[in-house]
Amino acid sequence: MRKRKKFFGFLSSLLVLMLVLAGCSGSDEAGSKTSDGKVKLTINYYVGAISKGSMDAAKKAFPDYELNFVELPADNNYDVKLKTSLNSKSAPDIATVNSNIQDFLPYADKFVNLLEYDADKIADQYVEWKWEAAKTGDKKSMIAMPLDIGPTGLFYRVDLFEEAGLPTDPKEVSNLIVTKEDYLEAAKKMNEAIGKPMFLSAVGLLGEQYRALDSGMYNEKGELTLADGQLKDAWDFVVKAIDAGYTLGTKSNSIDNVNAINEGMYGAYIGASWGVMDVKDADKSAGKWRIAKTPGGYSNQGGSYLAVLGNTANPKEAVEVVKYLTNEESQLANLTENSLFPSLKSIYEKPEMISKDEFFGGQDVNEYFIDAAENITYVYRDTRDTSAFTYFEDQISLVESQGKDPEKAWNDAVKKAEVLK
Amino acid sequence: MDDTINDVKDKKSFKDKYSKISEKATPYIFIAPFYILFLIFGLFPIVFSAILAFSKWDGIGDVQFTGLENFKTLLADTDFWLSIKNTLIIWVIQTVPMLVIALVLAFLINLSIVKRKEFYKTTFFLPYVTSVVAVTILFGLIFSNQSGLINAVLELLGKEPIAFIDSPFWIRIIIALVGIWQYLGYNMIIYFSGLQKISADYYEAAIIDGASNYQLFTKITVPLLKPIILFTVMMSTIGGLQVFAEAQVLVPTNATAEGGALTIVYYIYQTAFLQSRYGYGSTITWGLVVIILIISLINWYLTSYRIKGEDD
Numbered sequence: 001m002r003k004r005k006k007f008f009g010f011l012s013s014l015l016v017l018m019l020v021l022a023g024c025s026g027s028d029e030a031g032s033k034t035s036d037g038k039v040k041l042t043i044n045y046y047v048g049a050i051s052k053g054s055m056d057a058a059k060k061a062f063p064d065y066e067l068n069f070v071e072l073p074a075d076n077n078y079d080v081k082l083k084t085s086l087n088s089k090s091a092p093d094i095a096t097v098n099s100n101i102q103d104f105l106p107y108a109d110k111f112v113n114l115l116e117y118d119a120d121k122i123a124d125q126y127v128e129w130k131w132e133a134a135k136t137g138d139k140k141s142m143i144a145m146p147l148d149i150g151p152t153g154l155f156y157r158v159d160l161f162e163e164a165g166l167p168t169d170p171k172e173v174s175n176l177i178v179t180k181e182d183y184l185e186a187a188k189k190m191n192e193a194i195g196k197p198m199f200l201s202a203v204g205l206l207g208e209q210y211r212a213l214d215s216g217m218y219n220e221k222g223e224l225t226l227a228d229g230q231l232k233d234a235w236d237f238v239v240k241a242i243d244a245g246y247t248l249g250t251k252s253n254s255i256d257n258v259n260a261i262n263e264g265m266y267g268a269y270i271g272a273s274w275g276v277m278d279v280k281d282a283d284k285s286a287g288k289w290r291i292a293k294t295p296g297g298y299s300n301q302g303g304s305y306l307a308v309l310g311n312t313a314n315p316k317e318a319v320e321v322v323k324y325l326t327n328e329e330s331q332l333a334n335l336t337e338n339s340l341f342p343s344l345k346s347i348y349e350k351p352e353m354i355s356k357d358e359f360f361g362g363q364d365v366n367e368y369f370i371d372a373a374e375n376i377t378y379v380y381r382d383t384r385d386t387s388a389f390t391y392f393e394d395q396i397s398l399v400e401s402q403g404k405d406p407e408k409a410w411n412d413a414v415k416k417a418e419v420l421k
Numbered sequence: 422m423d424d425t426i427n428d429v430k431d432k433k434s435f436k437d438k439y440s441k442i443s444e445k446a447t448p449y450i451f452i453a454p455f456y457i458l459f460l461i462f463g464l465f466p467i468v469f470s471a472i473l474a475f476s477k478w479d480g481i482g483d484v485q486f487t488g489l490e491n492f493k494t495l496l497a498d499t500d501f502w503l504s505i506k507n508t509l510i511i512w513v514i515q516t517v518p519m520l521v522i523a524l525v526l527a528f529l530i531n532l533s534i535v536k537r538k539e540f541y542k543t544t545f546f547l548p549y550v551t552s553v554v555a556v557t558i559l560f561g562l563i564f565s566n567q568s569g570l571i572n573a574v575l576e577l578l579g580k581e582p583i584a585f586i587d588s589p590f591w592i593r594i595i596i597a598l599v600g601i602w603q604y605l606g607y608n609m610i611i612y613f614s615g616l617q618k619i620s621a622d623y624y625e626a627a628i629i630d631g632a633s634n635y636q637l638f639t640k641i642t643v644p645l646l647k648p649i650i651l652f653t654v655m656m657s658t659i660g661g662l663q664v665f666a667e668a669q670v671l672v673p674t675n676a677t678a679e680g681g682a683l684t685i686v687y688y689i690y691q692t693a694f695l696q697s698r699y700g701y702g703s704t705i706t707w708g709l710v711v712i713i714l715i716i717s718l719i720n721w722y723l724t725s726y727r728i729k730g731e732d733d
Binding site: 107 | 479
C-alpha cells in the first residue's frame with residue numbers, strides 16, 4: 001500500500017512538472033486556420049494607428065478570414081517586442097511599423113516582400129517619399145505599405161504675433177516666414193516687442209531643422225556624413241536662438257508644455273498634422289492658434305506603415321488585408337475617426353480633407369499639410385539615424401539648460417555618433 | 422514453471438527499481454518548479470548577457486562575436502563612469518539620511534510615552550506599497566519647472582524659480598527624495614521590530630543609572646541594532662545601485678550623464694533598448710555586476726570582521 005501511495009505521489013509530481021513545463025514553453029503556433037477552415041490573421045497595432053471603422057470594414061470585406069486585431073501601447077516596448085517576434089513563431093501576421101521603418105530594412109528578409117505581390121502597381125497612388133522609405137536601398141524589396149503620414153506646418157499664436165507686430169493671416173505668415181533665417185528674424189521681433197521667446201526649446205528646434213534636411217545622418221555606404229554638413233548649419237542656427245534667448249527651455253512632451261501653451265509663453269513651433277489633436281490639450285489657448293507653411297523646407301514627422309511578417313502562414317491573404325487596410329476607404333475612416341493624415345494622394349481632393357477647426361479660428365487646418373505632403377522629398381536613412389541624432393539633441397539640451405560650450409557640445413556629439421556601429 | 426518464477430522475480434525487481442527511482446526523484450521534482458523558472462528567467466539571461474557582452478547584436482540579426490572590443494569601449498566611455506558617479510551620489514544622498522531618519526523614527530515610536538503606535542507604523546509604511554512610477558510623476562509635478570508647487574512657493578516668497586529637473590545638482594536630490602519618501606517606512610518597520618527584541622532590562626538599568634533618552638539611543642539602541650542596520654544598508658545598496666524608474670520618469674527624453682539623471686541602469690536601458698545595441702548594453706551590465714560585487718565584498722568584510730568582533 002505504501003509503495004502504491006508513493007507511486008501515485010511520483011505520478012502526480014510528474015504531472016505537475018509537465019504542467020509547469022507546458023506553461024513555460026507556451027502554446028505552439030496557434031495554427032493558421034480556424035476549426036471551420038477560415039484563414040486566421042493576427043494584426044498587431046499600436047494605439048490609434050488603425051481606426052475602428054477601418055477594422056470593421058475589413059472584417060466585413062473578408063468574411064472568409066478571421067481577422068484578429070490586437071491593440072498594443074504605443075511606447076518604446078512596441079518596437080522591442082516587434083523585433084523579438086521577427087524570429088519567433090508566435091509572431092503576428094501583420095503589424096504596424098512606425099516611421100522609424102529604416103530600423104527594420106536591414107532585415108527585409110524577415111518580412112514578406114510586397115513587390116512580389118504587385119504592390120508597385122498602385123505605387124503612384126501614394127505619396128512617393130513615404131512609399132520609397134519602405135524599400136531597401138537596392139529597391140528590390142518593400143517591407144510595408146504606408147498607412148498615414150505626418151506632414152508639418154508652422155503652428156503659431158495669433159495673439160502673440162499681433163502684439164509683436166507680425167502678420168496674423170496664415171497666407172501672410174507663409175509669405176513672410178519662408179526660410180529659417182526669416183523664422184529667426186520673427187523670433188527677434190517677438191523678443192524685442194513683447195519679451196517672449198518664439199521657440200519652445202533647443203531640442204524641439206533642432207528636431208524641426210533635422211526633419212527638414214534633404215539628406216540623412218549617414219550616406220548609403222553607411223558613412224557618417226551629418227547630412228553633408230547641413231546638420232552643423234542647423235546646430236548653429238539653434239545655438240543662435242539659445243544665445244539670443246529665443247527659447248523657453250521646456251520639454252515638448254511635458255505637462256510644462258501644456259502649461260506654457262495655456263499661458264501663451266512662446267510663439268510658434270513646427271508641428272505635424274497629428275499635433276492638431278495634441279495642442280488641444282491646452283484648452284485655454286482655443287482660438288489663438290493658426291497653421292502656416294513650414295519655413296525652411298517641407299518636413300514630415302511620424303506616420304505608420306503596415307507590414308506582413310515573414311513567418312506568416314498565409315502571405316497572400318495577409319497582403320490582401322494590408323492592401324485593404326491602406327486603401328482609400330480605410331484611410332478615410334482613419335482620417336475622420338483618428339485624425340490620421342492619409343498617405344493616398346486621391347484623398348487630398350476629397351471634401352473630408354477640409355477641416356475647418358474652431359480651435360484654429362475656423363481655419364482649414366489641412367491646407368498647408370497637403371502642400372507639404374505633396375512636396376516632401378525622399379531621404380535615405382540609415383538604421384542608426386535616430387540614435388546618432390539623439391546625441392545631438394542631448395548635447396543641445398545641455399547647451400541650453402547648463403550653458404555647456406556649444407563647440408565642445410558639438411564635438412562630444414560627433415564623437416559619440418562616430419562610435420555607433 | 423521456471424518461467425513463472427522468473428516472471429515474478431522480474432516483476433518484483435522492476436517494482437523495486439521503480440520505487441528506488443521514484444524515491445530519489447521525488448524531492449527533485451518538488452523543487453523543480455523553482456529551478457525550471459530560475460533556468461528560464463534567471464540563468465539563461467545571465468549566460469546570454471555574458472555572451473552578448475563580447476558580441477554585437479541589434480536584436481534581430483545574428484550575434485557577431487567581437488572579443489574584448491566592447492570592454493575596451495566601456496573603459497574609455499566617459500558616460501559609463503559619469504553614470505556610475507551619478508548613481509553613487511544618488512545612492513549616498515538617499516540612503517544615509519533615510520536610514521538615520523528611519524532609525525530615529527523607530528526609536529521615537531518605540532518610546533513608552535508614544536500612544537497609537539500602530540497608527541504611526543501604518544502611516545509611515547504606506548508609501549512603500551505605492552507604485553514608483555505614480556509617486557515619481559507626483560514628485561515631477563511638485564518640482565516641475567513652471568507649474569510646480571515648489572516653484573510657486575518660491576515665487577510667492579519673491580525668489581527666482583529653480584529649474585529643478587534641468588539642473589544636475591537638483592535632479593539627483595529629487596531622485597533621492599523619491600526613494601527616501603518611499604522606503605523610509607519600510608526601513609523604519611525593520612528597525613522597529615529590531616528594537617522590540619532589545620530587552621527592556623538594559624533600558625531600565627540605564628535609566629536607574631540616570632541615562633538620558635539621547636544616551637539610551639546612542640549607547641544601547643544603536644549598538645544592539647548593528648546587525649539589523651547592516652541588513653538595511655545592504656538592501657539599500659542593492660536597490661540604490663539599480664535606480665532606474667525614478668530617473669526615467671522624471672527625465673524621459675534626452676537624459677544625459679552630464680545632466681545628472683543618467684544612472685547606470687538607465688544607461689543600460691538607453692543603449693540596449695533604445696539604440697538596439699544589445700551587445701554593448703550587456704557589457705555595461707557586467708560593469709555594474711563588478712561594481713555590485715566590489716561593494717558587496719566591502720559589506721562582507723565589514724560584517725564578518727568589524728562587526729562580529731565587536732570593538733576589536
